[in-house]
Amino acid sequence: MTPETISRSDSFLSDVVHGLSQPRKTLPCKYLYDEHGSQLFDQICELDEYYVTRTEWSIMKQNAASIARQIDTQAMLVEYGSGSSLKTRLLLDALEQPRAYVPVDISEEHVLKTADGLRLAYPSLQVMPVIADFTQPFSLPDCEPPASHVVIYFPGSTIGNFPPPQAGGLLKQMSRMLGRDGGLLIGIDLQKEAGIIEAAYNDSAGVTAAFNLNVLQRINRELGSNFELDHFQHRAVYNRARHRVEISLVSLETQVVSLGNREVHFDAGEEIVTEYSHKYTVDGFATFAEQYGFSLHQHWTDQDHYFAVLHLVI
Numbered sequence: 001m002t003p004e005t006i007s008r009s010d011s012f013l014s015d016v017v018h019g020l021s022q023p024r025k026t027l028p029c030k031y032l033y034d035e036h037g038s039q040l041f042d043q044i045c046e047l048d049e050y051y052v053t054r055t056e057w058s059i060m061k062q063n064a065a066s067i068a069r070q071i072d073t074q075a076m077l078v079e080y081g082s083g084s085s086l087k088t089r090l091l092l093d094a095l096e097q098p099r100a101y102v103p104v105d106i107s108e109e110h111v112l113k114t115a116d117g118l119r120l121a122y123p124s125l126q127v128m129p130v131i132a133d134f135t136q137p138f139s140l141p142d143c144e145p146p147a148s149h150v151v152i153y154f155p156g157s158t159i160g161n162f163p164p165p166q167a168g169g170l171l172k173q174m175s176r177m178l179g180r181d182g183g184l185l186i187g188i189d190l191q192k193e194a195g196i197i198e199a200a201y202n203d204s205a206g207v208t209a210a211f212n213l214n215v216l217q218r219i220n221r222e223l224g225s226n227f228e229l230d231h232f233q234h235r236a237v238y239n240r241a242r243h244r245v246e247i248s249l250v251s252l253e254t255q256v257v258s259l260g261n262r263e264v265h266f267d268a269g270e271e272i273v274t275e276y277s278h279k280y281t282v283d284g285f286a287t288f289a290e291q292y293g294f295s296l297h298q299h300w301t302d303q304d305h306y307f308a309v310l311h312l313v314i
């Protein structure tokens with residue numbers, strides 16, 4: 001183990017211990033995305049019930065030219081949580097290439113593989129991957145010649161996975177990184193009928209359930225705990241008052257799990273909240289982002305108003 005992997009597993013352990021010691025047990029959702037979790041998430045994106053990806057995709061496709069006009073050739077395009085960068089290819093195809101593309105992702109395997117694929121597809125583009133937890137400050141690489149400004153691309157409604165105070169913290173950090181002339185292109189999932197949302201997070205093939213349960217498998221593997229996966233069940237419910245899906249793992253029985261030198265007790269029916277997925281309105285998000293120095297410049301949506309892509313400027 002390198003010093004870096006030791007400190008990463010230290011903070012994983014302390015985050016897990018902290019989350020499971022709360023009166024309402026939680027786990028930070030970023031830990032859902034190990035290599036297997038990222039693969040399962042890619043499968044979620046292809047599901048019929050999961051309207052999010054294909055709707056954003058169709059918005060990007062239909063409006064690629066006008067969206068691409070917001071990013072000029074001198075810009076450094078920085079993608080937060082790039083994963084497989086699938087939507088980015090649409091953008092890159094529509095753009096006169098930006099100066100550099102910087103995919104930022106916590107999953108090393110994923111981001112390096114994706115960067116290799118992009119270099120092959122766009123040989124003249126500088127692809128400069130950064131392996132980082134984008135919720136923490138990180139530095140941007142230097143490109144040659146230097147970019148005139150930065151445009152952050154944050155698709156997929158990932159902002160929705162942060163409770164508003166954390167989402168605000170992230171917007172604040174982004175506005176600092178952007179500086180003058182910077183822009184933010186962000187995808188947000190819109191409020192809509194609860195049945196449509198709940199179906200998206202309770203798919204009939206059980207992929208979302210496997211994605212959710214995988215975090216326990218990861219804790220077992222990396223932290224040596226002994227969670228029995230079939231003693232927990234996936235749950236995803238839309239909280240209409242808070243406009244968010246609450247995703248959790250429910251303990252099916254009273255049980256005790258060992259974690260390092262600790263024991264974690266679960267009552268039957270007790271939940272571990274693993275993720276929130278907040279749903280916004282365009283105006284609500286624009287007003288929220290104003291507090292952090294952004295103003296809405298333009299937005300694009302689909303005919304059902306399921307999803308929106310916003311261009312915010314500083």
Ligand code: AVI
Pocket residue numbers: 044052156157158159160161200201208275276277
């Ligand atoms: C990554 N993120 C936007 C997804 C969402 O829809 O909130 C994560 C997800 N969790 C379960 N299904 C999808």
